[in-house]
Amino acid sequence: MTKEQERAHASLPCEKCPLRKRDLFRDFEQGELDFIGRFKKGDLAVKKGATVLVEGAHNPHLYTVLSGWGFRYKLLEDGRRQIVNYVMPGDLVGLQGNLLGEMKHSVEALSSMVLCVFEKAELFSLYREFPELAYDITWIASREECMLDDNLLTVGRRTALEKVAYLLMFILERSRQCGLIGNGTVSLTQQHVADTLGLSLVHTNKTIARLAERGFLKWEDGGCRILNPEALAELADWTAEKVAKRPFL
Amino acid sequence: MTKEQERAHASLPCEKCPLRKRDLFRDFEQGELDFIGRFKKGDLAVKKGATVLVEGAHNPHLYTVLSGWGFRYKLLEDGRRQIVNYVMPGDLVGLQGNLLGEMKHSVEALSSMVLCVFEKAELFSLYREFPELAYDITWIASREECMLDDNLLTVGRRTALEKVAYLLMFILERSRQCGLIGNGTVSLTQQHVADTLGLSLVHTNKTIARLAERGFLKWEDGGCRILNPEALAELADWTAEKVAKRPFL
DNA sequence: CGTTGAATTGAGGTCACTCAATCGCAGTGG
DNA sequence: CCACTGCGATTGAGTGACCTCAATTCAACG
Incomplete structure (x- = not known):
């Protein structure tokens, strides 16, 4: 994926989100799309090798990967590193660990990436207004757990x-x-x-x-x-x- | 915990649930308690060593551990076993893996246990009617992920x-x-x-x-x-x- | 052309494994 | 009361998988 394409993503509204065209993902109602559009606070574009999230930091955001990929990892005091899982388009990042409170892991980009930025603080309004989307989040979390079990x-x-x-x-x-x-x-x-x-x-x-x-x-x-x-x-x-x-x- | 106490648990309505008295857990509104009471389909009491859930099976239920403890594990074809996490009072069991579809792990009791039984099929009504509880479930799933990362x-x-x-x-x-x-x-x-x-x-x-x-x-x-x-x-x-x-x- | 990051190779050591035997203890049944 | 059984813990011997250290190659890059 070229830099130009990423920039194109970043400027697109959710309804035109290229991920939504893929067969892999479910269709959304107009109301859901509108809400997600408001929920979304912006894009985050990072280069290969960049650190997206740092263990121990307080991060008010939640992300969905739009393009590119990366990995989640944890460190021991002496530097030993364990990669815990990989993140790819459509994955939710930042949900792991206490919803509020500090991050329990770091995330690094394996290619250039674009992520969709949401506010954790507004997550509850999503639960209140769109139970379907709330259920989706649980589904996603559940899938992540499954992968972790396998790993x-x-x-x-x-x-x-x-x-x-x-x-x-x-x-x-x-x-x-x-x-x-x-x-x-x-x-x-x-x-x-x-x-x-x-x-x-x-x-x-x-x-x-x-x-x-x-x-x-x-x-x-x-x-x-x-x-x-x-x-x-x-x-x-x-x-x-x-x-x-x-x-x- | 004696057998008698477990039996006492099993017959108690949710409002009197002994777990709710513990400082560890948050307080609930009356409406929430009523809903959970309806959502709850019964108790499951198992003996030490019993298998609560089997990998590969289709199980329509979701459980909350009321008393006792156990472990979640996965097997390789040739019998190698990996214990993935332990389940204790207050933990939700059965959420891991596709919400519908077959179980991706087994659960075995390490002591006698009592579990609260819910229907997965009704889970969405919880999301529709009680966003607070839905949010709680995400919180719980998030905590589980955190433990898995650590493990x-x-x-x-x-x-x-x-x-x-x-x-x-x-x-x-x-x-x-x-x-x-x-x-x-x-x-x-x-x-x-x-x-x-x-x-x-x-x-x-x-x-x-x-x-x-x-x-x-x-x-x-x-x-x-x-x-x-x-x-x-x-x-x-x-x-x-x-x-x-x-x-x- | 020197530098840097990743892949590769060899030598030698050790951590953790398998196999196998033994022990203690709690049932259980004759 | 005592053999028999089964399960978990323990121990020793020998081996192999995986480790660390160190050196080398190779490609990409400024």
């Missing part, structure tokens, strides 16, 4: 080989769903993979090499090309969810 | 010693908050600890022994007595949350 299973109980296979399929499928990529390519660094899976960088590299040897994938500068998704899925005991229409804000 | 950090990036210290403090504090225990004792099996932290049973045992040597805790048949919570907290880089009043259903 926990992966980090806790799968082997290194299974972990990498799982993560790549997880990201590939999610990004395909929300239209982030067309080809079978995932752009991230091996350090990200390591920090997601609780592995060291070196061991991650060797594990990826083993998968490449088998011809399941190919690592090419700053990204990964999936050559045999079926084999990876089998290795990881992973099956694609069939996607119903999803809500978003 | 992921623990499993992914902490050492075995830190992991055990963290888990024990996590459970101790949560159960103290909701009044599960008075003394500094946590009743679970080392296998549970292992399956929560992504460790083997043997290594978990040796790690616990190391903590016991240092005088931080003492393992006594089917449970653990915390002797030095400060030392454990420091080891785990863990700090107690100060608890504001919490909602629940």
